[in-house]
Amino acid sequence: MKHVSFFALLLLVSVLTLNAQQTVICISTEETDLIFKTAPSGRLYQSYFGKRLMHETDIQSLPYYIARPASDDSVVPRGWEVYPGSGAEDFFEPAFAVRHNDGNLTSILYYRSHQVNEIEPGVVQTVIRLADDSYPLEVTLYYVSFVRENVIKSWTEIRHHEKKPVVLSQYASSMLYFESAAYFLREYSGDWAREAQRSDQELKFGKKIIDTKLGSRAAMHAYPFFQLGLGQEVEEDRGRVLAGTIGWTGNFRFTFEVDNVGNLRVISGINPYASDYELQPAEVFRTPEFIYTLSEEGVGKASRDLHRWAVNHQLKDGKGDRLTLLNNWEATGCDFDEAMLAGLMREAKELGVDMFLLDDGWFGNKYPRVDDHAGLGDWEAMRSKLPNGIPGLIASAKEAGVKFGIWIEPEMVNPGSELFEKHPEWAITLPNRDTYYYRNQLVLDLSNPQVQDHVFGVVDRLLTENPEISYFKWDCNSPITNVYSPYLKEKQNHLYIHHIRGIYNVLQRVESKYPHVAMMMCSGGGARCDYEGLKYYSEFWPSDNTDPVDRLYIQWNFSQFFPIKSMAAHVTSWNPSASIKFRTDVAMMCKFGFDISLKEMTPDE
Ligand code: GLA
Numbered sequence: 001m002k003h004v005s006f007f008a009l010l011l012l013v014s015v016l017t018l019n020a021q022q023t024v025i026c027i028s029t030e031e032t033d034l035i036f037k038t039a040p041s042g043r044l045y046q047s048y049f050g051k052r053l054m055h056e057t058d059i060q061s062l063p064y065y066i067a068r069p070a071s072d073d074s075v076v077p078r079g080w081e082v083y084p085g086s087g088a089e090d091f092f093e094p095a096f097a098v099r100h101n102d103g104n105l106t107s108i109l110y111y112r113s114h115q116v117n118e119i120e121p122g123v124v125q126t127v128i129r130l131a132d133d134s135y136p137l138e139v140t141l142y143y144v145s146f147v148r149e150n151v152i153k154s155w156t157e158i159r160h161h162e163k164k165p166v167v168l169s170q171y172a173s174s175m176l177y178f179e180s181a182a183y184f185l186r187e188y189s190g191d192w193a194r195e196a197q198r199s200d201q202e203l204k205f206g207k208k209i210i211d212t213k214l215g216s217r218a219a220m221h222a223y224p225f226f227q228l229g230l231g232q233e234v235e236e237d238r239g240r241v242l243a244g245t246i247g248w249t250g251n252f253r254f255t256f257e258v259d260n261v262g263n264l265r266v267i268s269g270i271n272p273y274a275s276d277y278e279l280q281p282a283e284v285f286r287t288p289e290f291i292y293t294l295s296e297e298g299v300g301k302a303s304r305d306l307h308r309w310a311v312n313h314q315l316k317d318g319k320g321d322r323l324t325l326l327n328n329w330e331a332t333g334c335d336f337d338e339a340m341l342a343g344l345m346r347e348a349k350e351l352g353v354d355m356f357l358l359d360d361g362w363f364g365n366k367y368p369r370v371d372d373h374a375g376l377g378d379w380e381a382m383r384s385k386l387p388n389g390i391p392g393l394i395a396s397a398k399e400a401g402v403k404f405g406i407w408i409e410p411e412m413v414n415p416g417s418e419l420f421e422k423h424p425e426w427a428i429t430l431p432n433r434d435t436y437y438y439r440n441q442l443v444l445d446l447s448n449p450q451v452q453d454h455v456f457g458v459v460d461r462l463l464t465e466n467p468e469i470s471y472f473k474w475d476c477n478s479p480i481t482n483v484y485s486p487y488l489k490e491k492q493n494h495l496y497i498h499h500i501r502g503i504y505n506v507l508q509r510v511e512s513k514y515p516h517v518a519m520m521m522c523s524g525g526g527a528r529c530d531y532e533g534l535k536y537y538s539e540f541w542p543s544d545n546t547d548p549v550d551r552l553y554i555q556w557n558f559s560q561f562f563p564i565k566s567m568a569a570h571v572t573s574w575n576p577s578a579s580i581k582f583r584t585d586v587a588m589m590c591k592f593g594f595d596i597s598l599k600e601m602t603p604d605e
Contacts, residue, residue, distance in 0.1 A: 024059065025114055027126050027143045028052065029150040032294045034143070034176075036082050036128070037064035042110040044130065045079035046177050050240075051296060080177035080263070083109055083130060083139055083156065086170075092259045093207065095267055097170035100135050101162045107132050109139055122147045123313070136161035149309035151293045153247075158285040165278040172269040173246065174290040180240075183264050184229035185256060186299075188557055189222055193545040195526040196223050196557040200234060203258050211253035211271045215480025215496055216411065216443050220527040224252045225561045227299050228266065235298045243295065243302035244268060245561050247532035248288035250500035251275070274483070276493045291531055299560060307563035314531050315566050316511075316519075316538045322565055323403060323471060323518060324353040327595040330546070330572040334361025334371055337385050341393060345400035347598045355403040357473060357593075358393065362386060362406070367416045372477075373440045376412045377419030379458050390466045398468075405471030405518075410458040411503065412441045412478060426451050428495070430482040438478040439524075446502030447495055448487035456506045463514055474537070476523040507536040520568055529558065539568045539591050546595070547575035548586035555590055570595040580605040 021042075027034040035048040045064045053059055065079035078089060085096045087106025098107050109130035119125045128141040137160040145152045154174045160166050183203040187210050188196045201208070212222045225245035232239045246252045246268050253271035258264050268290040279285050293309075295302035311318040326348035328336065341358065348356045361382075364375025368382050375382075381389040388395070390406070397404040413420050413427050415437075420427065427442040429435055435442075444451050463469055485495045510517075521528045521537035525544040534540065540562075543554045551569065558567055569590035571583045580601065587593065 022064070023111060023114070025126060025128060026059065027145050027152060028124075029145050029147050029152065031150045031296075032152070033059075034152065035059060035062060037062065038111045039064050039079060043079075043108070044082045044111045044128070046082055047080075049176060049178070049294070080265075082128075083141060083172075083175060085109060085132075092265065093255055093257050093267055094170055095172035095175040096139065096158075097168070098137065099167040099169070100137075101164050101166065104135075107135070107137065112138075119144070137166065146309050146313060149293075149312065150295075150305045151291060151309040153289045153291040155289045156287045158279065158287075159282065160279065161281050163281065165280050168272075168277040168279055168285060170272055171277065171285060171287055172267045173287040174266075174268050174292075176242070176266045176292075178228075178230055178242075178264045178266070179262070180230045180264065182231060183256070183258065184233045186227040186229070186234045187222075188225065190526075191221060192525050192527075193543060194550070195543045195545070195554050196529075197553070198557050203256055203264065205258050205260075205262075208256045209253060211273070212251050213271065213273050214527075215250060215483070215499065217476055217479045217523045217527040218250050218252070219529055220479065220524065224248065224530045226254055227302065227560065228256075236300045237298045239296075239298050241295045241299050241302050242266070242292060243299060243306060243561065244290060244292040245306075245531060246288055246290050247530050247535075248500065249503060249528055249530055249533045251496050252288075252530075270497065273496075274493060275496050277497065278491070278493070288532060303560045306561055310531070310534070310563050310566065315534050315563065316536055318563075318565075320538070322539065322591045323355045323405070324591075325355040325357045325405065325471075325593040326351060326353050326402075327357040327359055327473075327570060327593060329359035329407075330570075330574070330595040331597040331600070332359075332361075334369060336361065338388060338392060338396070342396040342400070344597065345397050345402055348402045348594075349400045350598065351594055353402065353592075353594065355405050355471060356397055356400070357405040357407070357471065359407045359473065360409075360475075364417070366418050367414065374414050374416035376409055376414040376441050377417035377444075379408065379410070379462065390462070390469070394466060394468045403470040404468060405473065406462070406469055407473040407475060408458060408462070409475040409477060410455045411444050411446060411476055413444055414441050416440075423454075425486045426454070428480055428482060428485055428499075430484045431486070433482070436481050438481050441478050442482070443478055443480045443499075445485045445487050445495075445499070446506070447485050447498035448502070451487075452502045452505050455503075456509045459506075459510050460513065463517065470518065472517065472519045473522055473541070474519050476528060478524075504532070507533075511536050526554070526558070529562065534562075534566060539566050541568050542590075545574065546570055546572040546583075546587075548578045548583045549575065551586050555586070564590045567591060568593060572596050573600055 023038045025036040037047040047062045083095045085107030086094045112129040114128040126143040130139045140157040143154045228242040230240040251271035255267040293305045345356045364378045367374040369375030519537045522541040526542040567590040569587040570593040571587045572595045
């Protein structure tokens with residue numbers, strides 16, 4: 001019953017109108033209040049973001065503006081506008097920028113209405129409608145508060161009714177403001193085999209940006225999450241901390257800007273780099289979700305709240321069990337045959353895991369996948385290696401008494417493939433320049449609906465022909481290179497966004513047809529690790545680096561944001577000098593598996 005009374009209070013507060021002009025909107029969890037107020041002008045400002053306020057009078061007494069800078073002699077005090085466009089009195093980074101049909105680059109949004117609904121027990125959605133007073137353009141802000149988990153997620157929808165398309169050049173998911181004596185940012189950066197390495201810095205006047213332009217293997221160098229210490233450095237169990245993450249599997253951007261009076265704004269969203277968006281009349285542009293929690297007890301509490309939230313509300317099969325497994329990548333690479341795999345399946349049984357997972361190297365006939373130079377795109381079992389195809393492997397798995405899972409990388413193509421011979425126009429590649437190959441491959445153009453059908457078809461065909469496949473390891477080893485979509489032609493500025501939307505379209509189709517098939521999100525190690533992807537994948541692969549010493553740090557850092565059941569970890573021979581016990585302990589901290597042959601081990605081990 002607790003949530004019912006909380007909700008009643010919340011409704012009361014949310015519709016509170018303090019005087020004829022002012023609207024007050026409270027987005028609340030059990031521990032946090034985010035409070036917006038309208039100004040006499042009708043514009044909407046962040047009035048408070050912090051510990052839950054206990055009394056209505058506390059809320060009433062908050063001003064809609066925060067401070068008036070000494071240098072500002074205007075009559076209107078500068079406030080923290082919830083979704084500022086460009087061209088008004090705020091001279092710092094906006095959330096939103098648009099070019100109207102008449103060339104005007106300004107946009108000023110006014111509060112129109114809002115609604116509060118409890119969409120499920122303990123989950124409250126607040127929808128705020130803003131509109132420009134001079135152009136037929138609307139912005140709708142969505143806030144979902146997870147009351148018990150102390151997590152809020154927010155996103156934005158933009159639409160207009162001008163005659164021709166408007167051009168969006170900034171389109172944040174969220175903007176938040178802080179006033180603190182000091183700000184300390186903890187960010188995570190890395191590369192293949194050294195994912196999510198953390199570093200700390202103090203933020204001073206000016207901007208700090210964390211972003212990526214990689215397109216598909218998007219988080220290879222910068223990770224879509226951060227922690228922000230307010231007033232003190234980020235610590236495990238004390239201090240105010242904002243922990244935030246964006247649910248977008250493509251280019252993202254976080255902007256942290258400290259302004260002239262020492263206030264900080266945090267702007268989160270898609271990276272608009274090379275992505276001016278031409279929005280058609282009546283089309284809805286929806287931004288990804290920015291997910292965050294404010295902790296008064298350091299990052300330890302923030303991570304636990306995010307874990308509880310993810311398991312209860314976001315992660316695919318959040319409450320379900322996972323399949324422990326034996327993978328063959330470290331043990332065999334692409335060099336295997338049927339007999340060898342059947343042997344590993346028996347070892348899987350002996351190890352006591354649920355499943356055998358066949359990795360890269362099982363496909364391609366005209367262009368056999370003997371290494372990473374050929375075959376991507378041709379998802380047919382290689383007859384020379386596997387004369388009995390996937391059905392033969394499934395039969396061996398059954399005989400051994402384990403389930404069967406398989407590796408795919410369906411968004412990619414090698415130029416050495418039958419797919420590329422047939423459909424060179426499906427690859428993202430420049431028509432008029434030398435081609436640059438990353439891992440000898442190209443990215444398929446998922447902005448093209450035919451390519452979306454093809455990628456869905458890869459999964460659909462495998463599962464139709466082999467309904468006993470229990471699991472996919474879905475890899476993505478290349479960033480978008482040679483950035484040109486033959487499909488989008490003169491609309492190249494839509495590629496980064498439509499490509500990712502195309503991937504979600506495929507994942508939604510897979511999810512609705514095969515809701516019970518588990519999938520691991522992998523991207524050359526851990527370059528895909530976001531909460532939109534994790535609606536479709538029950539786990540991700542944090543790193544190819546399985547040296548238990550390095551892995552401890554990598555897993556610890558990802559676990560700041562993701563629950564351990566969403567992170568796969570395998571016992572391998574990356575560091576054979578580490579005891580098998582230590583390697584196993586580290587892998588057992590996450591979703592457990594092996595990628596090792598029993599033949600490599602001593603009887604003692
Ligand atoms: C990526 C993955 C590895 C393995 C190889 C196969 O690098 O991260 O785990 O699957 O691809 O090519």
